[in-house]
Amino acid sequence: MSDALSVSPPPPAIPVVSHPDPGQRELMRRELTLGDGVQFAFAAERIAEPTQWSVHHDRHTLIVHLDGTMRRLETRIEGVGRLRAPAAAGDLWLIPAGRRYQGEARGGEIAYAELTIDPARYPGLRDTPAGGTDLAARMKHHDPLVHALAARLAQLSSESDDLAAMLCDALSQSLCLHLLREHGAAAAPSRPPREPSPRLSEPQRRRVEDYIASHLDQPIRLAALAALTGLSTHRLLIAFRASFGATPIQYVLAQRLQRVCLRLRRGDDDITTIAIGSGFSSHSHLSAVFKRQYGITPSEYRQRG
The missing domain is CATH 1.10.10.60 (Homeodomain-like)
Structure with a gap:
């Protein structure tokens, strides 16, 4: 569904094409920037009139239908084909970067979640030398874990405390890694041996401990902890748990x-x-x-x- 459903053009941070209607379609929209090239949106929209959507940009797009009914839905992803079937709760559409998505729907009120992912942040999701992508396109696919993570992110999008923000970052990392493992076009055969789990060095651990101790009365972000260690947010989450026996939130x-x-x-x-x-x-x-x-x-x- 994407920002293509919104009444006003999308902000530059979420590069999705929009085709607004004159009637107030969008009932509510919340957006989160989750770091490491991932952005999230949760929206509710009225689609009583025929509604057209379009997505086409250089980021992967995941759309998860969370609630509501449609009388009619037709979707098409370039290079995959066309599907005519209304969305049910939990259905997902996965649009690889560079692919064109078009949809036309009519129904009542719906709620959906959308993630856009920068392929450069996840090596397994980067474009291939031949110009394609390692991520498989999906239409009306059901993945219970993706549904659960998207629903939890939607719930957390209304929370403003720093622990909720850290949990959102962690959940988005899990979601992206799950997409890489379960929905990669080149998944299955042999995988390279896993690298040992990273751990924080003693200087890194002390910097993190000191920073947290001196900022307990202030918002603490994963990005700030990652900057202290020189690790990406994803690597920090792994190293932190290995070193402290708990997640940053805990x-x-x-x-x-x-x-x-x-x-x-x-x-x-x-x-x-x-x-x-x-x-x-x-x-x-x-x-x-x-x-x-x-x-x-x-x-x-x-x-x-």
């Missing part, structure tokens, strides 16, 4: 909760002040996370000494 959350517990025991600051000073957005945000982790609220923890 580690940062644990450090923030440790700071909260220490301040609850040693001081008499109000809980809102402690929450903000430990990287939580509000008293209620801290209380929800604290109770989920420990089974009691911060107030109960303080009362128990």
Whole structure:
């Protein structure tokens, strides 16, 4: 579906061709830049009138139908053919970079997710010397993992805290690697031997620990941690887990909760002040996370000494 569904032309960051209607088709749209050449959009749109879509650019495009019904849908991907069948929840369309996609639909209200991926960021998804691509085109394909990841990203797109942002980055990395493994045109035969999992060196580990400790009251991004280590976001996620035994999200959350517990025991600051000073957005945000982790609220923890 893509930005081709939007009422206004797409921003430059998401290079998708659009064909807006005069009637207010788009009901809602949220966009995320996920780093490492991946951008995400979640949208709901009204397609009561015949609607035409077109995608054609130098990035891979993944479209996942999340909800809603269509009375009619016809899609075509250059070099693959044409398909006439309405989309069901979980159906995906995968358009390799450089391929032209055209669609025409009519129905009610739909919700969908879209990822655009820069092939240069993922060696297995780069264009081949012959001018093609290693990524297979898909139409109305069902992949439960892709559906689940896209739905979770759509849910997280409304969250504004830094842990949600880090989780979005991690999920997008997983999604891209899954596409590479399961939907690569050259998948299956023999694969090169896997490289050993990277680990952070001691200097890298200390830089990461010090940075997190000094920024617990501020938003922490995967991109900033990656810059400290000189690794890509994807390599950082692997190396971080191998070195700390936890993901960055788990580690940062644990450090923030440790700071909260220490301040609850040693001081008499109000809980809102402690929450903000430990990287939580509000008293209620801290209380929800604290109770989920420990089974009691911060107030109960303080009362128990």
